[in-house]
Amino acid sequence: MRMFPAMRVKISGLDPHQQYYIAMDIVPVDNKRYRYVYHSSKWMVAGNADSPVPPRVYIHPDSPASGETWMRQVISFDKLKLTNNELDDQGHIILHSMHKYQPRVHVIRKDCGDDLSPIKPVPTGEGVKAFSFPETVFTTVTAYQNQQITRLKIDRNPFAKGFRDSGRNRMGLEALVESYAFWRPSLRTLTFEDIPGIPKQVFLEILNIQKRRKQRKKDTCLARCQPVTVERTGLRSPKPRGQHRDHEQPETVARK
Numbered sequence: 001m002r003m004f005p006a007m008r009v010k011i012s013g014l015d016p017h018q019q020y021y022i023a024m025d026i027v028p029v030d031n032k033r034y035r036y037v038y039h040s041s042k043w044m045v046a047g048n049a050d051s052p053v054p055p056r057v058y059i060h061p062d063s064p065a066s067g068e069t070w071m072r073q074v075i076s077f078d079k080l081k082l083t084n085n086e087l088d089d090q091g092h093i094i095l096h097s098m099h100k101y102q103p104r105v106h107v108i109r110k111d112c113g114d115d116l117s118p119i120k121p122v123p124t125g126e127g128v129k130a131f132s133f134p135e136t137v138f139t140t141v142t143a144y145q146n147q148q149i150t151r152l153k154i155d156r157n158p159f160a161k162g163f164r165d166s167g168r169n170r171m172g173l174e175a176l177v178e179s180y181a182f183w184r185p186s187l188r189t190l191t192f193e194d195i196p197g198i199p200k201q202v203f204l205e206i207l208n209i210q211k212r213r214k215q216r217k218k219d220t221c222l223a224r225c226q227p228v229t230v231e232r233t234g235l236r237s238p239k240p241r242g243q244h245r246d247h248e249q250p251e252t253v254a255r256k
Contacts (some may be wrong), residue, residue, distance in 0.1 A: 005154055006078035009105055009125040013119060016029030019110035022060040022070060024077055025122055026093055028052075029100040029137055043139060046098070053086055053094040055121045057106075064110045084142065091118050095140045104132045214243075 014020060028049065035046040058080045062069070083092040095101060108116060112127030122128070142149045179217070 001082060002078065003080050003082050003131040004156075006076060006080070007105075008074050008075055008076045008078075009101055009131075011107065013055070014071055016066060016068035016071070018067050019064045020067055020070060021106075021110060021113045022065075022075055023063070023107040023108060023116065023122060024058045024060075024080060024097060025101055025106070026082075026101045026103050029102050031095075032100070034098050034100065034139055034143075049099055049229050050096045052126055053096065054119070056091070056093040057116070057118050057120070057122055058093060059116065059118060064113070082140070084140070097140050097142050100137060100139050103136050103138075103230070106128050106130050146241045221226055 001083070006114075011022075028060070031049040033047045033049050034043045036042075037044050050149055058077065060077070061079065081090075081092040082095055083090075084095060084097050085092075088094055104122075106122050107129045108123070108125035112125065114121065115123045135255065199209050
């Protein structure tokens with residue numbers, strides 16, 4: 001999937017007539033694995049890092065370009081894709097979930113970029129500069145731990161119009177319930193542990209939404225299934241069983 005939020009940089013000081021590659025790699029910050037503690041809203045060390053993954057480099061699709069071209073635009077890495085599949089063959093950058101990483105932007109002069117490859121480490125030496133920014137350190141997740149980030153992504157996602165459409169008069173959680181298959185009623189009751197990466201309060205709210213839906217369906221069924229009584233005038237009420245008029249005898253049926 002694409003990295004979100006995407007990283008954007010502005011570069012200055014290049015030779016306007018020289019050709020450059022712009023690339024990015026993402027390296028581990030430390031050798032630790034982390035977990036998110038909901039009651040304190042903090043990341044905590046959970047153990048040692050997983051084994052290293054194969055090196056991957058994202059080469060900006062506008063590369064190579066002149067220094068003048070690079071300096072007059074904001075360089076966006078919004079097409080960079082991440083995966084936790086170590087067998088990936090699509091050229092995505094491979095990362096472990098629940099680890100901390102640091103993106104690095106590399107400016108590589110074209111004559112020094114002969115060995116540049118998406119599946120090899122970035123070349124080093126004269127003509128290659130690397131830049132990193134502490135504020136871009138991030139922790140990889142397969143599900144967002146912060147609901148504000150979830151809302152931000154929905155608001156910025158051009159394919160999530162259904163979630164933002166106020167004309168539908170639906171709460172955000174209502175839309176989430178309908179969009180994910182694992183929120184549909186199952187053969188057993190879901191528990192908080194069934195769905196990693198979601199705050200407990202949100203999970204409980206979703207269960208409440210499901211309960212309200214079931215109750216509405218039940219009420220609708222009861223309203224439709226109520227017996228309809230039609231009174232007709234001119235008819236006598238039937239006698240209770242076992243009671244007959246004096247001049248009437250119950251019919252006897254002989255059975256062999």
